[in-house]
Amino acid sequence: xxxxxxxxxxxxxxxxxxxxxxxxxxxxxxxxxxxxxxxxxxxxxxxxxxxxxxxxxxxxxxxxxxxxxxxxxxxxxxxxxxxxxxxxxxxxxxxxxxxxxxxxxxxxxxxxxxxxxxxxxxxxxxxxxxxxxxxxxxxxxxxxxxxxxxxxxxxxxxxxxxxxxxxxxxxxxxxxxxxxxxxxxxxxxxxxxxxxxxxxxxxxxxxxxxxxxxxxxxxxxxxxxxxxxxxxxxxxxxxxxxxxxxxxxxxxxxxxxxxxxxxxxxxxxxxxxxxxxxxxxxxxxxxxxxxxxxxxxxxxxxxxxxxxxxxxxxxxxxxxxxxxxxxxxxxxxxxxxxxxxxxxxxxxxxxxxxxxxxxxxxxxxxxxxxxxxxxxxxxxxxxxxxxxxxxxxxxxxxxxxxxxxxxxxxxxxxxxxxxxxxxxxxxxxxxxxxxxxxxxxxxxxxxxxxxxxxxxxxxxxxxxxxxxxxxxxxxxxxxxxxxxxxxxxxxxxxxxxxxxxxxxxxxxxxxxxxxxxxxxxxxxxxxxxxxxxxxxxxxxxxxxxxxxxxxxxxxxxxxxxxxxxxxxxxxxxxxxxxxxxxxxxxxxxxxxxxxxxxxxxxxxxxxxxxxxxxxxxxxxxxxxxxxxxxxxxxxxxxxxxxxxxxxxxxxxxxxxxxxxxxxxxxxxxxxxxxxxxxxxxxxxxxxxxxxxxxxxxxxxxxxxxxxxxxxxxxxxxxxxxxxxxxxxxxxxxx
Numbered sequence: 001x002x003x004x005x006x007x008x009x010x011x012x013x014x015x016x017x018x019x020x021x022x023x024x025x026x027x028x029x030x031x032x033x034x035x036x037x038x039x040x041x042x043x044x045x046x047x048x049x050x051x052x053x054x055x056x057x058x059x060x061x062x063x064x065x066x067x068x069x070x071x072x073x074x075x076x077x078x079x080x081x082x083x084x085x086x087x088x089x090x091x092x093x094x095x096x097x098x099x100x101x102x103x104x105x106x107x108x109x110x111x112x113x114x115x116x117x118x119x120x121x122x123x124x125x126x127x128x129x130x131x132x133x134x135x136x137x138x139x140x141x142x143x144x145x146x147x148x149x150x151x152x153x154x155x156x157x158x159x160x161x162x163x164x165x166x167x168x169x170x171x172x173x174x175x176x177x178x179x180x181x182x183x184x185x186x187x188x189x190x191x192x193x194x195x196x197x198x199x200x201x202x203x204x205x206x207x208x209x210x211x212x213x214x215x216x217x218x219x220x221x222x223x224x225x226x227x228x229x230x231x232x233x234x235x236x237x238x239x240x241x242x243x244x245x246x247x248x249x250x251x252x253x254x255x256x257x258x259x260x261x262x263x264x265x266x267x268x269x270x271x272x273x274x275x276x277x278x279x280x281x282x283x284x285x286x287x288x289x290x291x292x293x294x295x296x297x298x299x300x301x302x303x304x305x306x307x308x309x310x311x312x313x314x315x316x317x318x319x320x321x322x323x324x325x326x327x328x329x330x331x332x333x334x335x336x337x338x339x340x341x342x343x344x345x346x347x348x349x350x351x352x353x354x355x356x357x358x359x360x361x362x363x364x365x366x367x368x369x370x371x372x373x374x375x376x377x378x379x380x381x382x383x384x385x386x387x388x389x390x391x392x393x394x395x396x397x398x399x400x401x402x403x404x405x406x407x408x409x410x411x412x413x414x415x416x417x418x419x420x421x422x423x424x425x426x427x428x429x430x431x432x433x434x435x436x437x438x439x440x441x442x443x444x445x446x447x448x449x450x451x452x453x454x455x456x457x458x459x460x461x462x463x464x465x466x467x468x469x470x471x472x473x474x475x476x477x478x479x480x481x482x483x484x485x486x487x488x489x490x491x492x493x494x495x496x497x498x499x500x501x502x503x504x505x506x507x508x509x510x511x512x513x514x515x516x517x518x519x520x521x522x523x524x525x526x527x528x529x530x531x532x533x534x535x536x537x538x539x540x541x542x543x544x545x546x547x548x549x550x551x552x553x554x555x556x557x558x559x560x561x562x563x564x565x566x567x568x569x570x571x572x573x574x575x576x577x578x579x580x581x582x583x584x585x586x587x588x589x590x591x592x593x594x595x596x597x598x599x600x601x602x603x604x605x606x607x608x609x610x611x612x613x614x615x616x617x618x619x620x621x622x623x624x625x626x627x628x629x630x631x632x633x634x635x636x637x638x639x640x641x642x643x644x645x646x647x648x649x650x651x652x653x654x655x656x657x658x659x660x661x662x663x664x665x666x667x668x669x670x671x672x673x674x675x676x677x678x679x680x681x682x683x684x685x686x687x688x689x690x691x692x693x694x695x696x697x698x699x700x701x702x703x704x705x706x707x708x709x710x711x712x713x714x715x716x717x718x719x720x721x722x723x724x725x726x727x728x729x730x731x732x733x734x
Contacts, residue, residue, distance in 0.1 A: 002047035002119055003027045007037040007063070008081060009056050017050060020108035021115070034058035041067070046076055048115050053082040061096055068097040077118035081106065101409040110428055113437075114408065132156040133244065134175040136166035136192065137210070138184045142232070146179065149237040150244070163187035167195055170202055177244055181232075182211030182221065190224040197225040206247035206387065208240060218372075222379040227387050228366065239353045242360045247387070267313035267385055268293040272303045280318050280347060282374040287381060312342065314385055316377075319348040319359075343384035347377060413500040419467075421446045424495065433480065433500065452479045458705070459487065463498075465710055466491045472676070476503065532559045581702045583623035585730070590618030590627075590659055594650055597631040605639050608648070615653035620729040626703045627727075633696040634663040634723045641721075642667025657729050658709075666720035670713070678713060700725075 004026045006017045011032075018028045029046070031037040034057050040046075049067060053060040060080070067073045077099040100114050133155050137143035140161070147157045158173065160166035163184055170178065178196065182189035189209045197203045209226040211218070218229040228243040269292050273280050284294045295312075297303040303315065343366075346359045351369040359367035365384055368377045407414050413430035417423055422445050426438050434441070434449045446463075447454040454460045459477040466473040472490045479485035479500075484507040489498040535556045539549065591614050598610050631650070638648045642665040652661040670678065679701040704711045708728045715721040 001025065001027045003029060003044065004115065005029050005031065005037065005040055005046045005049040007031045007034075007050065007055065007060070008052040009033060009054075010052070013052070013081070016108055017111065020112050024112045024116070026112075026115070032056075034060075034063050037063060038066075041070070041073055045072060047119050048077050048079070049073075050079045050081060050111070050115075053080055064096050064098055077115075079111065079115065079118070110432075114428065131176045132158045132173060134158055134160065134166060134169055134173065134178045135180075136160045136163060136178065136184075136189075137181040138162060139181070142181070146237050146240060149241055153241055153245075155244075163189070163192040163195075166192060170196065170205070171199070174202065175205060177206040177208070177247060179208045179210065179240060179244065182209050190220050190226075193221070193224045193226050206244075208243055208247070210240070218376055219379050222376075222383045225386070227383055239356055242357045243366075246360045246365055268295065269381065270295055270297060270303060270307070270312045270315045271318075272297045272300065272315060273318040280316075283316065283347065283377040283381075286374045286378040290378065290382075314343040314345070314381060314388065316345050316347060316381060317364075319346050341388065343381075343388045345377075345381060345384060410499075411501075414497070415446070415500075416495065416497045417446050418495040421495075423449070430500065435480075452477055452485070453487070462487075463489055463496065467496055469712070471712065474676070476507065528559060528563050532556065532563065535559060581626070581699065581706050583626050583703070583706045585621045585623050585707075588620060588622045588624040588627070590615075590620060590622075590652055590661070592618075593624050593628050594618075594631060594652065594661075597628050597635060598650060601632060601635045601639060604636075608639055608644070610635065610639075611647065611649035613649065613651035615651070615659075617654050618652065618659065620659060620727070622707055622727065626706070630700050630703050630725060631661065631663070633700050634725075637696065638663050638665035638667075638721070638723075641665065646720075655726075659727050659729060661725040661727070662722055663725075664720060664722045669717050670715040670721055675713065675715065679711070 002025075004021050006014055006021070006028060008014050008017075009032050014030045014032070018030060021028045026048075029040050029044075031040055034055050037051075051060045051064055055063070060082075064078055064080070067076060067078060078097070079100040079102055080098045081102055081104060099118050102111055102114070133150055135143050135146050135150070135157055136159070137146070138161055143159045143161070147159055150157045158169060158175070160169050163180070163186060166178070166180065169175075180189045180192050184192075187195075189211065193207050193209060196205060196207060206228075207226050208228045208230060209221040209224070210230050210232045211221060221229045227247055230240050230243060269284075269287055271280060271284055271294060273296065284296075287294050297305075344364050345366045345368060346364045347368050347370065348355055348359070349370050351371050355369070356367040365387075366380050368380050372380075407425075407427045410427070411429060413433045414425075414427040415423060415430050416425040423441050426441055431438055431441070436449065441449055447460070452459070453463065455478075459475065462473045462475045465471075466489045470491050472488070474486070474488045476484055476486050479502070483502055484504045486501045486503040487498055488501075489496055535552050538544065539552050539556065544552070594612065594614065598612055602608050602610050635648070635650060642648060646666045648663075648665045650661070650663055652659055654660075679697045681695055681698040701711050704725055704727065709726050711723065711725045713721065713723050
């Protein structure tokens with residue numbers, strides 16, 4: 001039973017945590033101050049400590065420092081308790097070595113859950129390298145001979161006489177690797193490997209399948225998810241050891257991860273061959289048929305030059321009969337730390353086991369004899385890609401685990417997903433939001449656990465746009481329990497991370513404001529219309545004096561500006577109340593819309609020159625008035641925020657079934673601090689020329705979204721500012 005030391009001067013807190021930990025199976029020792037905590041630490045060892053920061057006879061952070069300096073207790077995980085306001089304590093505590101920080105008031109169930117995770121993680125770290133290799137074989141002779149060979153090489157080994165016993169041991173011990181016989185009574189080796197791959201906690205465990213079958217048996221083994229295949233009768237235990245060491249060389253600790261896929265997603269394979277090879281060509285073609293991108297290099301030097309500028313997921317090296325070229329290529333590639341995680345396979349003419357052992361000893365991850373044929377070679381490449389994907393996932397996850405001291409203490413929910421939208425990491429706040437523990441979340445996609453991000457398509461479209469365009473996005477979505485969630489997502493090469501914040505109260509306040517603005521705007525519309533009509537009638541009087549005509553013209557201009565302002569407020573109100581900006585799509589000509597707006601804006605700004613570059617085929621179904629409003633807002637901003645002699649241009653072109661409009665100006669760049677929230681309401685440039693309400697770009701975004709499109713901006717001192725609007729040819733078809 002794990003002992004927990006709870007140090008807090010509040011009797012209520014001590015009693016509450018003692019009950020929570022005892023109910024969860026922990027032994028609890030209580031201390032009300034630093035002195036009694038020191039006595040407890042001197043008397044025994046603990047698996048975990050929970051410390052209050054403010055104690056009556058000393059500083060909890062100083063006690064933390066003592067624990068971390070102690071040879072007996074230095075490795076004990078420590079959870080700090082303090083109020084959320086004491087930020088300096090949090091920073092000092094984490095810097096001093098605290099493993100977790102929990103703010104008061106706390107959720108005792110959450111404290112216990114985090115304690116379990118810290119204790120488990122400590123156990124994994126302490127026993128990581130000593131976790132055994134599991135050998136599963138129904139033949140006593142075969143498994144004892146293999147045990148002896150592996151133990152002679154310094155590995156700890158446990159054995160099982162059946163697949164069923166092996167699964168039980170695997171679940172209990174979480175072995176470093178598994179070697180399993182292919183043919184056994186009951187469940188065979190391939191089915192055993194499939195069961196391992198289906199277990200979220202074990203799926204990254206390296207698996208070697210032993211079989212007496214030929215290439216058909218190997219294909220089935222690799223398709224089942226095995227990382228390597230060894231023929232028992234021919235290859236012997238030396239080759240099993242060589243393959244096992246090659247797998248362990250790159251293996252990271254196995255943790256709960258996403259559900260398995262039969263094959264990795266299409267990847268880029270670099271083939272290194274000094275000359276034309278029929279087999280290598282056949283293997284490359286087999287890989288292409290599976291959707292992989294295959295690129296070629298004629299030497300290790302050319303391969304390294306390619307690796308320096310391009311992304312590669314695996315390398316296949318052809319070797320001569322002597323094997324020198326393959327070994328040299330492996331050494332050159334492995335010698336550069338940037339490529340040490342890339343799977344390297346050698347394709348050679350020699351079929352004897354010694355060739356495999358030599359290649360693996362030289363740094364290769366696998367050796368494929370030419371006689372195996374292109375299908376086996378393709379299966380071996382896929383097995384290495386799958387293994388590489390497992391290791392990438394584990395390295396990524398371990399990076400988040402190292403940041404857990406921060407990610408687990410923030411109030412925002414946080415998640416990281418891979419390129420297939422499968423969870424790599426979640427913090428406790430996301431567990432609470434979706435009402436599921438992270439072990440249950442493992443093996444599922446973002447859309448499974450957070451359906452509110454897939455509902456209606458808007459949130460999902462934004463996240464997919466972030467991945468496709470590699471740009472951060474911020475938006476709001478209706479979450480569980482009719483709550484409103486602000487999502488801030490940040491894409492990267494391996495997937496996406498996001499913070500989710502409950503903004504329901506802020507949203508309600510905004511909705512009240514939007515409702516009042518809508519009522520005000522609606523009530524203002526009629527008197528403004530009366531003023532505009534009256535002024536227009538008066539201006540038609542031929543006997544009107546020039547002085548009075550100038551006065552009425554100014555009044556007409558002011559009334560028109562007020563009318564536009566009221567329309568903006570009404571559009572803002574509709575968007576904020578969740579109704580969206582209404583559009584009425586009909587057959588339209590983008591070229592005609594652009595020409596009309598360019599003429600209108602140019603006239604309104606003293607004949608300002610605006611360059612125009614039309615594309616081909618501007619036909620589509622949009623609301624021409626709303627698209628004109630978008631273009632007018634963007635073009636007016638381009639003119640307003642650039643010097644009179646600076647170039648302003650409008651261009652559009654067709655891209656597949658979309659039309660992309662660009663509005664460019666060469667004025668000063670937009671402040672980088674402003675760019676992230678530029679399309680939010682009431683954001684605008686802080687220049688002397690700026691005016692209006694700051695709703696223009698917000699309305700632009702909402703109109704474009706209503707059409708199923710997207711809008712983006714790029715701005716720097718060298719290139720100026722460009723707004724790009726991407727519209728589907730038919731509104732809503734994006």
